[in-house]
Amino acid sequence: MTTPQTPEDQLPVGLAAAEPLDPTDSSQQSEQPENESVGTVIIAGLANLAIAVAKLVAGLFSGSAAMVSESAHSLADTITEVFLFVALRRGVRPADEEHPFGYGKESFVWAFIAAVFTFVGGAGFSIYHGIETIVHGEEMGAFLWSYVVLAVSFAAEGTSFLKARRQVTGASRRWGITPSRFLRLTPDTTVKAVYFEDSAALIGLVLAGAGLALTELTGNTAWDGIASIAIGLLLFVVAAILARTNASLLVGRAVPRRMHNQIAADLASIPVVDAVPTLLTMQLGPGDVLVAAKVDFRDSVSGGEIEAASDDAERRLRARFPAIRYVFLDPTRGTAGRNHVDGGVDI
Missing domain, CATH: 1.20.1510.10 (Cation efflux protein transmembrane domain)
Known part of the structure; x- marks a missing residue:
């Protein structure tokens, strides 16, 4: 007798799990x-x-x-x-x-x-x-x-x-x-x-x-x-x-400073986020960008709320910048209001 699979058992792994959350249809863009x-x-x-x-x-x-x-x-x-x-x-x-x-x-x-x-x-x-x-x-x-x-x-x-x-x-x-x-x-x-x-x-x-x-x-x-x-x-x-x-x-060049600051602002604007102390970006190709950030989530939120907030962050960023392909957020301690701004390339 086989055990029915739960939704968690059917979640993708590997590259399939890394596919970006697409808020609309940014492929044509x-x-x-x-x-x-x-x-x-x-x-x-x-x-x-x-x-x-x-x-x-x-x-x-x-x-x-x-x-x-x-x-x-x-x-x-x-x-x-x-x-x-x-x-x-x-x-x-x-x-x-x-x-x-x-x-x-x-x-x-x-x-x-x-x-x-x-x-x-x-x-x-x-x-x-x-x-x-x-x-x-x-x-x-x-x-x-x-x-x-x-x-x-x-x-x-x-x-x-x-x-x-x-x-x-x-x-x-x-x-x-x-x-x-x-x-x-x-x-x-x-x-x-x-x-x-x-x-x-x-x-x-x-x-x-x-x-x-x-x-x-x-x-x-x-x-x-x-x-x-x-x-x-x-x-x-x-x-x-x-x-x-x-x-x-x-x-491995970073994105332009204007884009970096906008990404930092979008992440910091999520209700359960206190600060974004570290924000790293890299241009993976002419139309692909990687975003990695250390994010200080509020101590009172649960793991499920952090997961939901991370998905929300990815949707926000990709809605504003369709070139963003990967978003990796690392929960970490920080100081409220202290965000990593003025990073990236300023030419």
Whole structure:
């Protein structure tokens, strides 16, 4: 004769028990930015591939070092977009027993590789080719095709940049912050990479055009080499910014200070909570956040009330911030009213 299972016997364990309490249906809210980032990366990748071929042909016909460097720049950007696409795809895989917090940080790994490739493949080649041109000179051909390709490339890169800027502007408006501050704080390194790379591409096209124009006016090919070096230095700066951001996220960066303080306030506002002496957060991926806190519950409440309050806390936090994936609360002693505020990242 089998013993009937009680509701407690049927409660989930392991990863199933760690599933967040969903107050509404936040899945659509969390998927929209991801889908938007995928579209931004695909548009940027296709534009860069077409531009790289056009620049290479124009560079070979004109003999311009800056145009060849711009071709390497666009090719590096194309391969970078491939890395970023891989980052988006692999970073959203669900958690398993081997990776209980999911694969979100893999997005940062691939984005870091993309930044390194931009440095090696784009910046290194452009600087080297520019120095070669200054030292040894070069045979210049027809300039017209280079100017045409630069103009078409500017239009294509501008289209990709506008797509990235719209995403950044929309996201910053939702957060109530400026676009520049959003770019500093966002864990979505894919849209940040596209935005910075497209910005660098537009500036690089202007530099290449200036180098060609000065070379044509003066007959001195050193100007073309200088433009190539300037493009390389520009790529170096972009690669350094992106690499630094991804390294910080890989180490385990906290959420922005404004979000940290709001989480602390939400936890402290629960009736049976006296204080939140310690609040720790970590960005697990572009769209996943872990929250761990030591919470001082009132001494008079029962264990059941603490459990109910913990569930209420998770619902509150996820209702305000759908990116919060895990909430771990540790009952501990504290001093009433003394909460851990002004933590997190303040950039």
